[in-house]
Amino acid sequence: MxxxxxxxxxxxxxxxxxxxxxxxxxxxxxxxxxxxxxxxxxxxxxxxxxxxxxxxxxxxxxxxxxxxxxxxxxxxxxxxxxxxxxxxxxxxxxxxxxxxxxxxxxxxxxxxxxxxxxxxxxxxxxxxxxxxxxxxGRDHDRDHHGYRTSRRRRSESKSDGERRKRPLLKEEVELARLIEEHDDEDPMKEYLIQEKKEEVAAALAKSKSSRRRNDSAERRDRHRHRRHHRRRHSEERSRSRERRHAHRRRSRSRSRSPSRGRRHRRRDYSP
Incomplete structure (x- = not known):
């Protein structure tokens, strides 16, 4: 050979x-x-x-x-x-x-x-x-019939939901067109469909990875924003406390000043 x-x-x-x-x-x-x-x-x-x-x-x-x-x-x-x-x-x-x-x-x-x-x-x-x-049914498993089938249905339902929420990928559009429009008499049709499904899976994995990176970046931005907001709020509360303390000190100082004057005056006019 x-x-x-x-x-x-x-x-x-x-x-x-x-x-x-x-x-x-x-x-x-x-x-x-x-x-x-x-x-x-x-x-x-x-x-x-x-x-x-x-x-x-x-x-x-x-x-x-x-x-x-x-x-x-x-x-x-x-x-x-x-x-x-x-x-x-x-x-x-x-x-x-x-x-x-x-x-x-x-x-x-x-x-x-x-x-x-x-x-x-x-x-x-x-x-x-x-x-x-x-x-x-190609989707049935001989040894784990019920479990595998139900799990696959849940997965397909979830996938359908995801597709409804997002626009179809280019590879998904090409797969749908291949299934619907390609000549059924072509013996290579099943093979071409399988090959295109692999491309769809790779494209979905890449898309999910990109979404995870974007979500992670958004979470970091939100975390920085919340941390900045808490720090600014803390600084404002600190300045507010300082202003209240200063106001109280001035009020006490003013309240003490007249009494001292009255005591001094009583001493001056006493016989």
Whole structure:
């Protein structure tokens, strides 16, 4: 199997020299219609993989390798096309592509099915399972059904409320337009929607961070204003007390002065 850089270098060389399909390096794998897909995001399901790879041909068999104990994806799969030539397109176009932040490795593969996979192709069965999963609701969790669903509904309700209070972000507008206007027949639509949702999440996180900084600055300003107001009020009360004390001292001084004069006068006129 070839590495991503080797495949990209081979393709570049063939494009530059206009190599015919018969002389292409792909011709070494005319005996197999399987490809190896590595670097898959662990959250992708079989249906997601089919959505991405069906744009280059009709898949007939897929084995997304999962952990036997947990059932979680191991991040790689083997896919077979109905037409062997579709493998050339998938390898040329998707090897080195980025999906949900991960780099895909796609290459030709001579794959031998395991006994438990059987000899029959399984895409029809996978499509049926995917349809049933969608009908059951993509937002349900198998182990924590009620709790996870109710928590998600509260979160969605809160998000809807936030959107009503603030103008929509550019990324949110683009997501809504993509969902409503993009061709439903395009097998890449789900992938593009997922990619746009990630952009929306990043934009919302950035917006919230900016709002927190602004709120923090406003709180600091209010705190400084209150502190300044308290200090000014304290100074005014202090000056007011000083004025009252001064007034009392002057009043006492005036009240004492006449009595002294009267005592002095009584002494002067006494016989």
């Amino acid at each position: 070839n590495s991503i850089r080797q495949i990209q270098a081979l393709n570049k060389r063939e494009l530059e020299t206009a190599v015919s399909p018969e002389a292409s390096w792909h011709a070494d794998y005319r005996d197999t219609a399987y490809i190896y897909i590595g670097g898959l995001p662990y959250d992708l399901s079989e249906g997601d993989i089919l959505t991405i790879f069906s744009q280059f041909g009709e898949p007939v068999h897929l084995n997304l390798v999962r952990d036997k104990d947990t059932g979680k994806s191991k991040g790689f799969a083997f896919l077979k096309y109905e037409d062997q030539r579709s493998t050339d397109l998938a390898v040329d176009n998707l090897c080195g592509a980025t999906v949900m932040g991960r780099l895909l490795r796609v290459d030709h593969m001579r794959y031998k099915r395991k006994e438990e996979e059987g000899l029959e192709d399984n895409i029809a069965a996978l499509d049926k399972e995917e349809l049933e999963r969608q009908r059951g």
